[in-house]
Amino acid sequence: MGLRTVRLDDEEEAILEDLRQKTGGSISEVLRRGLRSYNGCVNGFLLGGDPDESSGDVYRRLGLPYEDERAVAPASRASEAVVQVVRERNTR
Secondary structure (H helix, E strand, O other), rough: OOOOOOOOOHHHHHHHHHHHHHHHHHHHHHHHHHHHHHHHHHHHOOOOOOOOOOHHHHHHOOOOOOOOOOOOOOOOHHHHHHHHHHHHHHOO
16 A cells, blocks of 8 residues: 555545545545545546446446546536436437
C-alpha cells in the first residue's frame, strides 16, 4: 500500500470535509470510494460499455456530452439525446 501526499485547494477541502461529515467515513475512505466511482465512469462500467471502450466513446455512444465537448456542446444536445433514447426504447 502506497503513501501519497495530495494537494487540495480550499474548495476541494470543503467538499472533502462535507463528504466526510455526511458519510461518517474517514478521509481515506471518502477518497477510496471517489476513486472507485471515477474508475467506473472512466472505464465505462457504469455506462454499459466494455473495458476496451474509452470513456469518450461510451459518452458519444450514449449521446451524452463528454467532458471535452461540454464547453462547445449546447445543453440541449443532452436533452435531445435523452428523448432519442426514450423513443428508441419505446419502439422496441
